[in-house]
Amino acid sequence: MNNNIKLQKKRKVNIYDILNISILSILALITLYPFYYVLILSVSNIESIGRHAPYWFPYVFDIEGYKVVLSDKRFLTSIFNSVFVTLVGILINMALSIFGAYALSKKRLLGRNIILAVVIFTMLFGGGLIPYYLVVSGLNLTNTLWSMILPTAINTYYLVIMKNYFASLPPSLEEAAKIDGANDLIILFRIIIPIAVPFIATFFLFYAVERWNEWWNALLFINKSAKQPLQIYLRDLLVSYNSQLALQAQFQINKSIKSNFQAIQMATIVVSTVPILCVYPFIQKHFVKGVMIGSIKE
Numbered sequence: 001m002n003n004n005i006k007l008q009k010k011r012k013v014n015i016y017d018i019l020n021i022s023i024l025s026i027l028a029l030i031t032l033y034p035f036y037y038v039l040i041l042s043v044s045n046i047e048s049i050g051r052h053a054p055y056w057f058p059y060v061f062d063i064e065g066y067k068v069v070l071s072d073k074r075f076l077t078s079i080f081n082s083v084f085v086t087l088v089g090i091l092i093n094m095a096l097s098i099f100g101a102y103a104l105s106k107k108r109l110l111g112r113n114i115i116l117a118v119v120i121f122t123m124l125f126g127g128g129l130i131p132y133y134l135v136v137s138g139l140n141l142t143n144t145l146w147s148m149i150l151p152t153a154i155n156t157y158y159l160v161i162m163k164n165y166f167a168s169l170p171p172s173l174e175e176a177a178k179i180d181g182a183n184d185l186i187i188l189f190r191i192i193i194p195i196a197v198p199f200i201a202t203f204f205l206f207y208a209v210e211r212w213n214e215w216w217n218a219l220l221f222i223n224k225s226a227k228q229p230l231q232i233y234l235r236d237l238l239v240s241y242n243s244q245l246a247l248q249a250q251f252q253i254n255k256s257i258k259s260n261f262q263a264i265q266m267a268t269i270v271v272s273t274v275p276i277l278c279v280y281p282f283i284q285k286h287f288v289k290g291v292m293i294g295s296i297k298e
Contacts, residue, residue, distance in 0.1 A: 065263035101162030
């Protein structure tokens with residue numbers, strides 16, 4: 001009997017499993033290779049890259065690119081701008097999204113259907129680029145970091161998903177709390193939000209990535225280099241790849257210093273990616289639970 005149970009537990013490996021593992025492994029390597037390539041180029045110099053083609057391994061370890069990047073004042077300023085936009089933007093995004101979604105999930109809200117119709121209308125139709133620019137400039141937000149925060153204070157798609165999730169929670173939770181004398185704010189902060197931590201963490205991660213990668217509003221509304229975020233800095237760096245004059249003007253490199261511009265580019269990409277990668281390990285467990293919410297019906 002025990003032998004039969006052991007045999008049942010042992011799963012035979014068939015052709016499908018072999019093909020599945022092989023295909024997924026190849027896809028994983030294809031996905032990871034660009035990151036690996038960027039990393040090894042960031043710690044190499046132009047001589048070793050030229051001698052070894054294709055370049056699979058950092059034959060010469062050179063961190064001159066990182067030294068140039070970390071000593072560049074504009075890079076440090078752009079990092080600070082992106083961190084400010086990300087942190088402040090996330091707080092505003094999450095606060096407005098949670099409050100708005102919780103309020104719209106209540107059928108007793110006066111004018112709820114009209115507000116929902118307006119929210120959904122903005123998802124389908126937009127005023128266009130010129131009216132958008134006129135509104136932001138009319139609010140005197142140009143050349144300020146707020147031009148990257150306030151115009152995108154709420155993602156309507158996320159708002160609707162949050163609203164549907166809050167509406168799916170059992171009404172008995174709030175009814176029991178109201179019997180004990182709790183108001184809507186107490187119910188939201190002490191009952192709803194603790195229950196919805198995995199769900200909220202998922203959108204926290206979405207907003208964090210969007211804020212960190214923000215560049216379109218900065219390109220439209222910010223002309224001062226001191227106010228530009230990291231993504232605009234990277235864009236300028238990549239655009240000026242073939243321009244030695246732009247390189248000297250941007251990094252103010254002394255002629256006695258020989259730096260590989262490609263290594264500088266890759267070092268910039270690596271350094272700019274590290275902060276957002278540090279967020280994933282802390283939110284991953286909540287993210288996995290959050291994306292599964294609503295996917296299984298009982």
